[in-house]
Every structure is written in structure tokens, then in C-alpha cells.
Amino acid sequence: MFIYTKRRKKTCFHKRRSIKMSNITNHSTLGRSICIITGASKGFGRALAHKVSCWLEPGSVLLLVARSETLLQELKEELQSFTEEQQLVVHCVAVDLSKREGVNETIRVARQEAVNEIEHLLLINNAASLGDISHFGSFTNLEEVNSYLSLNISSALALTAGILQVFSCTPLMRRSVVNISSALALQPLPSWVLYCTAKAARMMMFRVLAKEQPLVKVLIYSPGPMDTDMQKDILRLTGVKHHLLPAQESADKLVKLLLDDDFVSGANLDFFDV
Numbered sequence: 001m002f003i004y005t006k007r008r009k010k011t012c013f014h015k016r017r018s019i020k021m022s023n024i025t026n027h028s029t030l031g032r033s034i035c036i037i038t039g040a041s042k043g044f045g046r047a048l049a050h051k052v053s054c055w056l057e058p059g060s061v062l063l064l065v066a067r068s069e070t071l072l073q074e075l076k077e078e079l080q081s082f083t084e085e086q087q088l089v090v091h092c093v094a095v096d097l098s099k100r101e102g103v104n105e106t107i108r109v110a111r112q113e114a115v116n117e118i119e120h121l122l123l124i125n126n127a128a129s130l131g132d133i134s135h136f137g138s139f140t141n142l143e144e145v146n147s148y149l150s151l152n153i154s155s156a157l158a159l160t161a162g163i164l165q166v167f168s169c170t171p172l173m174r175r176s177v178v179n180i181s182s183a184l185a186l187q188p189l190p191s192w193v194l195y196c197t198a199k200a201a202r203m204m205m206f207r208v209l210a211k212e213q214p215l216v217k218v219l220i221y222s223p224g225p226m227d228t229d230m231q232k233d234i235l236r237l238t239g240v241k242h243h244l245l246p247a248q249e250s251a252d253k254l255v256k257l258l259l260d261d262d263f264v265s266g267a268n269l270d271f272f273d274v
Contacts (some may be wrong), residue, residue: 027259031120031174034061034113036106036163038097038156039127041066043228044180046075047247048124051255053079053088061089061113065106065127069094089113097127097159098151107162114166120174121167122258125156125202128180130230131194133237139193152198157205164216175216176258179206182222183270203268210266217265219257223250224271245271 033056039045041064049064056062062079064072072092079090091109095102131148132139139145160177167173184192185199203220210218225231227244235241250271257263257274 027261029057030055030060030122030258032057032059032118033120033122034063034110034116034118034167035122035124036063036065036110037124037126038065038106038159039180040064041068041071041075043230044223044226044247044251045124045126047251048126048254049075049079051248051251052122052124054082055255055259056088057119058087059089059116061091061116061118063091063093063106063109063113065093065095065097067094067096097155098147100158103155103158103162106159107166110163111166118167118170118173120176121163122176122178123160123163124178124180125160125206126178126180127155128152128198130233131198133191133195133234135191136193145194148194149198149201152194153201153205156202160206160209164213177206177209177216177218178254178258179203179218179220180223181220181268185220185222185268207266207268214265217261218267219263220266220268221254221257222268222270223247223254226250 030052035052035056037045037048037052040049045066049062053062064075066072069092072094076090076092079088093106093109095105097103097106129148129151131152156179164175164177167175179202181203182195182199184196185203188196206218206220209216224245225242226247228247231242231244253271253274257269263269
């Protein structure tokens with residue numbers, strides 16, 4: 001479906017100008033892209049949808065993937081305020097990525113757009129969950145553990161592999177894959193066994209992809225502690241309060257990394273280090 005609006009010049013030009021002043025060298029836009037963002041309905045994924053949409057060339061496709069149809073539709077309506085000139089095609093894919101049907105439906109929608117003249121595939125694996133913050137010895141229920149790992153590890157692997165297969169027949173197409181990670185992929189923390197395990201596994205997964213497919217540009221990005229619902233849950237469950245970043249600020253930095261495009265494929269970059 002096409003979305004037409006009337007305010008993109010004012011909003012996105014200002015955002016583009018502010019980022020261009022930060023010495024972007026390689027790409028002035030993300031090109032005519034198909035951009036797939038998982039976990040797009042809220043938090044960091046929602047902020048990314050706003051930031052990325054400003055840098056897509058006319059005729060691009062944006063796939064917003066999350067469980068909540070209502071929140072996705074609200075996000076699409078928000079994007080209507082600055083996408084008229086691009087004639088941006090926006091698809092809301094309301095699915096549960098922990099289920100095979102959810103992954104398959106996302107790939108199916110992406111395949112429908114593969115026939116268009118797309119220059120750049122950008123897949124941002126953002127969907128994730130906090131999981132149970134409990135002592136190691138409490139995790140004796142195999143089904144509960146597998147359910148968490150299905151969403152946070154297995155779905156990212158199956159979805160990425162499926163999307164890359166769909167867009168494997170165009171040798172000149174740029175392919176970029178982003179994994180949203182965490183400092184806890186490297187740093188063990190008591191009672192965070194599920195979260196740390198999932199983040200560490202995903203980091204290695206995408207490092208393997210970078211080694212195996214040199215024509216796919218892979219970035220592992222840790223966005224820092226952000227003011228999102230997940231951080232509110234962490235505060236409620238642990239009582240630990242962090243200095244939180246606006247999600248939009250971290251999204252800006254990720255977009256700049258993608259536009260600069262000067263990182264080594266497979267690099268693990270943290271918000272505070274770039």
C-alpha cells in the first residue's frame with residue numbers, strides 16, 4: 001500500500017542536514033531499498049523506522065514487523081507525515097516471530113517486493129525479549145527455555161537466511177544485515193542467563209554470516225541503555241536504575257553508521273564507542 005503525506009520536506013530535510021554535518025562520506029542515502037525492521041512497533045524499532053524512512057530513496061519498501069497490528073498501524077500513520085515524495089510502500093506484518101508461520105509470512109511479504117527494482121536490502125534484526133531474570137538453577141522447564149530461545153535466536157537465524165535467499169539472484173544489489181545486540185553479549189551478569197545467552201549466540205551467528213558471505217555487509221550494534229518499555233521492566237524487576245538514552249539518539253547513530261558504511265563486516269560496535 002502507498003502512503004501519501006505533505007510534510008516530509010520540512011521534517012526529513014532537517015534530520016538529513018544534521019546527520020550530514022557529521023562527515024558522512026560514502027552514501028548520501030540508503031538507496032532504493034527494501035528495509036525490514038523486526039520489533040518495529042515500539043521502543044528502538046519504532047525509533048529506527050522513523051529515522052531510516054528519511055533516508056530511503058523514492059520507490060523504497062518498508063516492512064514493519066511486530067506482534068501488535070494496532071501499534072504497527074499507529075506507526076504507519078506517524079510515518080505518513082514525511083513520506084509523500086518517496087511514494088514509500090509500507091507493509092505492516094503483524095506476526096509472532098517465535099513461530100514458523102510468523103517467519104514464513106515475513107519472508108512471503110518480502111518476496112512479493114523482490115520483483116521491483118531494489119538496489120539495497122537492509123534487514124534490521126531488532127525483535128527480542130527480556131525473558132525471566134532469575135537464578136540459573138530455576139531454569140528447569142525445557143519448554144519455557146526453548147520458547148525464549150526460539151524468539152531471540154532461532155527466528156533471527158531463520159528469517160535472515162530466508163530473506164537472503166529471496167534476494168540472492170541480484171548480484172549488484174547491496175545487502176546489509178544488522179543485529180541489535182547488547183553489552184551483555186560479552187559481559188556475564190548473574191540472573192541474566194537467558195538474555196546473555198541469546199545475545200551472545202546472536203553475535204556469533206552474525207559473525208559467521210559475515211565470514212561465510214563476504215558480499216553481505218553485517219553490523220552488530222549495541223544501542224546502549226535506552227528509555228524504552230524494556231528498561232522500565234528491568235527497573236521493576238531488579239530495582240537497578242540506569243542513565244537512559246533517548247531511543248532516537250541511538251537510532252541516529254546507527255543510521256550514520258549505515259550511511260558511512262566504513263565498518264568491517266561482522267564488526268561489533270557499541271553506541272558509546274562510535
